[in-house]
Amino acid sequence: MDESARLMAVLRPVRAGNAFEETVERLLQAIRLGVVAPGQKLPAERELAVQLGISRVTLREAIRALQDAGYLAVRRGRYGGAFVTYVPPVPGATDLRQVVADMGAADLADALTFRMAVECGAAQVLAATELTAEQRATLHRGLSDLDEASLADYRRLDTAFHLSIAELTGSGLLAAAVADARLRVSDLLDAIPMLQVNLDHSAAQHRAMVTAILAGDPDAARRAVAEHLEGTAALLRGFLS
Amino acid sequence: MDESARLMAVLRPVRAGNAFEETVERLLQAIRLGVVAPGQKLPAERELAVQLGISRVTLREAIRALQDAGYLAVRRGRYGGAFVTYVPPVPGATDLRQVVADMGAADLADALTFRMAVECGAAQVLAATELTAEQRATLHRGLSDLDEASLADYRRLDTAFHLSIAELTGSGLLAAAVADARLRVSDLLDAIPMLQVNLDHSAAQHRAMVTAILAGDPDAARRAVAEHLEGTAALLRGFLS
DNA sequence: CATCAATGGTCTAAGACTAGCCCAATCAAC
DNA sequence: GTTGATTGGGCTAGTCTTAGACCATTGATG
Numbered sequence: 344m345d346e347s348a349r350l351m352a353v354l355r356p357v358r359a360g361n362a363f364e365e366t367v368e369r370l371l372q373a374i375r376l377g378v379v380a381p382g383q384k385l386p387a388e389r390e391l392a393v394q395l396g397i398s399r400v401t402l403r404e405a406i407r408a409l410q411d412a413g414y415l416a417v418r419r420g421r422y423g424g425a426f427v428t429y430v431p432p433v434p435g436a437t438d439l440r441q442v443v444a445d446m447g448a449a450d451l452a453d454a455l456t457f458r459m460a461v462e463c464g465a466a467q468v469l470a471a472t473e474l475t476a477e478q479r480a481t482l483h484r485g486l487s488d489l490d491e492a493s494l495a496d497y498r499r500l501d502t503a504f505h506l507s508i509a510e511l512t513g514s515g516l517l518a519a520a521v522a523d524a525r526l527r528v529s530d531l532l533d534a535i536p537m538l539q540v541n542l543d544h545s546a547a548q549h550r551a552m553v554t555a556i557l558a559g560d561p562d563a564a565r566r567a568v569a570e571h572l573e574g575t576a577a578l579l580r581g582f583l584s
Numbered sequence: 585m586d587e588s589a590r591l592m593a594v595l596r597p598v599r600a601g602n603a604f605e606e607t608v609e610r611l612l613q614a615i616r617l618g619v620v621a622p623g624q625k626l627p628a629e630r631e632l633a634v635q636l637g638i639s640r641v642t643l644r645e646a647i648r649a650l651q652d653a654g655y656l657a658v659r660r661g662r663y664g665g666a667f668v669t670y671v672p673p674v675p676g677a678t679d680l681r682q683v684v685a686d687m688g689a690a691d692l693a694d695a696l697t698f699r700m701a702v703e704c705g706a707a708q709v710l711a712a713t714e715l716t717a718e719q720r721a722t723l724h725r726g727l728s729d730l731d732e733a734s735l736a737d738y739r740r741l742d743t744a745f746h747l748s749i750a751e752l753t754g755s756g757l758l759a760a761a762v763a764d765a766r767l768r769v770s771d772l773l774d775a776i777p778m779l780q781v782n783l784d785h786s787a788a789q790h791r792a793m794v795t796a797i798l799a800g801d802p803d804a805a806r807r808a809v810a811e812h813l814e815g816t817a818a819l820l821r822g823f824l825s
Numbered sequence: 826c827a828t829c830a831a832t833g834g835t836c837t838a839a840g841a842c843t844a845g846c847c848c849a850a851t852c853a854a855c
Numbered sequence: 856g857t858t859g860a861t862t863g864g865g866c867t868a869g870t871c872t873t874a875g876a877c878c879a880t881t882g883a884t885g
Contacts, residue, residue, distance in 0.1 A: 349747065352759050353614045354627070356637035357606045358599075362872065365598045373594045386595070387832060396597030398873040403834080420881020421831040456755035460709045464701030467806060506590060514697035516768075518593045520761055527757075561810070562803045565708060569802070603842065628862065639843040644864080661851020662861040 362397050366405035369395065372526050374414055374429050376506075377499030384424035385415070431498055432533050439534035439582050446530070455576055458524035463568045465509040465517055470556045470564035478511050482553045489549060494537060504549065508556070528575075535578055544574060603638050607646035610636065613767050615655055615670050617747075618740030625665035626656070672739055678775045684824065687771070696817055699765035704809045706750040706758055711797045711805035719752050723794045730790060735778060745790065749797070769816075776819055785815060 359365055373379050385391055388406070392399040406425050409415045414429040443451055485504040492500045502525055509521035548571040555563035600606055614620050626632055629647070633640045647666050650656045655670040684692055726745040733741045743766055750762035789812035796804035 349619050349744075349751070350614070350627075351635075352751070352756065353617065353619045353763060354610065354632065354635045355760070356635070357603060357610055358637055362598065369595065369598055373591070376594065378590050378594045386591070389832085391595065394592070394595045394597070396599055400835095400874095401872060406833095417833070418881085419833045419879075421829090422882065423832050423880080425833090453755045453757050456709055456753050457757035457761070460705030460753070460755070460758050461702060461761065462705075463708055463806075464703075464705030467704055467810070468697055468701045471810070503590070506593075510590065510593065512697050512701070514694045514701070515593060515596075516694050516698035516765075517701050519596065520698070520702065522594055524757075562806065565704075565803065565806055569708070569712070629864095630862090641844095641865095642842065647863095658863070659851085660849075660863045662859090663852065664850080664862050666863090 362401045363404050363408075366395060366397055366401060367408055370405055370409055371414070372522065374409075374427055375431070375529055376502050376522065376526060377431075379427050380499060381427050381430050384426045387424060430495075434498070434533060434535055434537045437530075437534045439531070439579070442530045442534050443583065450527075451531075454524065454527035455572075455579075458521075458528055459569065459572050461517070461520045461524050462505065462508070462572060463565045465512055465521055466552060466556060466564040466568045467561040468512050468514075468517070469508055470559055470561040472512065474511075474557070479557060481507055481511060482556065486549055486553055490546065497537065497542070498532065501545070508552070531579060532575070535575075535582060541574075541578065545571065548574065603642045604645050604649075607636060607638055607642060608649055611646055611650055612655070613763070615650075615668055616672070616770055617743050617763065617767060618672075620668050621740065622668050622671055625667045628665060672736075673774055678771075681824065683771045683775050691768075692772075695765065695768035696813075696820075699762075699769055700810065700813050702758070702761045702765050703746065703749070703813060704806045706753055706762055707793060707797060707805040707809045708802040709753050709755075709758070710749055711800055711802040713753065715752075715798070720798060722748055722752060723797065727790055727794055731787065738778065738783070739773065742786075749793070772820060773816070776816075776823065782815075782819065786812065789815065 359368070370385070373385070379385060385406075386394065388399055388402055392402045395402065406415060406417065410417055410425075414427065415425045416428045417423070417425050446454075485500075485507050488500050489497070489504055505525060506518065506521060509518040512518075548567060551567040552564060552571065555567050600609070611626070614626070620626060626647075627635065629640055629643055633643045636643065647656060647658065651658055651666075655668065656666045657669045658664070658666050687695075726741075726748050729741050730738070730745055746766060747759065747762055750759040753759075789808060792808040793805060793812065796808050
């Protein structure tokens with residue numbers, strides 16, 4: 344890795360796009376990751392604009408774009424708001440090869456590697472932490488929510504479970520990194536059919552992750568997450584070959 | 585971690601500041617991490633503006649600010665440019681308590697946790713990878729560079745070593761995350777005196793990291809990095825108490 | 826059924842940012 | 856010396872973005 348490559352990495356673009364584009368991306372992240380579930384509404388425009396650090400005009404442009412794209416339905420008046428109408432595509436319905444072609448092979452490898460590093464890191468840090476009763480309960484709740492989940496809710500709750508591990512470390516930076524990593528593979532996951540075998544495997548691996556974290560064993564936690572994510576990567580390779 | 589907390593995490597500010605502020609931060613990152621060493625110059629304004637995705641006007645404002653702050657010296661004409669005049673402060677000369685007060689206790693914990701997760705993750709991923717002869721050589725070169733480093737160069741080469749681990753994974757996202765994490769603790773590290781004992785410890789830990797990575801042992805790699813970073817954190821706690 | 830608080834819809838003036846152009850300075854090469 | 860390529864310095868017109876104010880709509884509540 345020579346000096347010029349490092350220069351390129353550090354002196355990368357300051358902005359991913361204009362405020363409008365970045366806002367659309369951020370809202371899409373909230374919707375597609377299921378942070379705001381279908382039927383729920385986004386915070387009020389004035390409040391949301393403050394949270395996102397942009398003007399209400401720009402926020403409204405982004406909301407309008409998502410409305411036109413069919414992700415949101417906006418209702419006026421008290422108790423109105425921007426309601427999520429997006430329902431995740433049926434897994435397996437989209438063409439994985441097309442998705443991969445759209446994002447590029449290099450980006451695909453980058454995203455998978457990034458996710459592996461950052462999620463393993465989060466689990467390992469959490470395993471090395473003294474957990475409160477409440478934190479343990481959150482992990483257990485994540486597991487049981489997933490066990491009882493309908494197929495329609497599964498991806499959303501899976502995302503929530505993975506995110507909660509990062510959030511429980513107390514590091515906002517880490518939580519943001521995990522959310523980012525998840526979003527980057529979101530299209531891929533949506534293109535994989537959900538088979539009962541795979542769901543059973545995932546459930547067992549999720550339990551292994553929680554067990555290792557609660558046992559305070561960072562190595563085991565790291566290994567459990569790595570195995571889980573490697574399983575997903577293997578599935579992808581399988582559908583691609 | 586309830587839903588509202590997750591909303592806060594995903595719907596965080598789209599922009600960390602205006603273009604000027606973000607550009608200053610980015611250039612400072614390049615300078616303080618030693619990506620552009622003292623005496624070297626930044627790329628030409630027109631080229632740099634394109635790389636950073638901003639206008640030349642905004643870039644010039646940022647350069648002017650860094651010039652006023654004593655980080656850069658600008659010379660006109662052919663073979664001119666913005667030359668780095670910043671030399672890292674003598675470790676231990678700045679007041680650690682002041683630095684911590686400036687960044688806030690919560691941000692401090694966040695940054696340390698983030699760094700731990702992301703650097704452990706990078707090492708673990710790299711250890712799980714088949715390395716080429718060239719990649720191994722890069723790791724060895726990083727070690728020997730550090731061994732031969734003068735005190736003035738030590739921090740810069742230490743940063744380069746840690747960064748190279750992330751870069752060798754081939755994931756630009758991961759490299760950017762590690763660079764970001766490093767920068768967030770940069771002020772703290774600059775405030776810690778460099779004692780020979782600590783340097784010897786660090787050298788041994790660096791060797792352990794490389795050994796584990798080359799041996800293809802992710803658990804050992806993770807443990808080596810965790811131990812190394814925990815050592816730094818312990819030093820910090822020591823100087824603060 | 827009237828009220829009213831919360832919410833989206835709209836406008837305007839000011840500031841931030843950009844693209845593009847030309848000028849001024851420098852210094853290696855001829 | 857003179858030249859010419861490269862670099863920072865500076866200007867302008869136009870676009871993007873913001874802050875703040877005011878209007879329109881809705882529906883739970885009394």
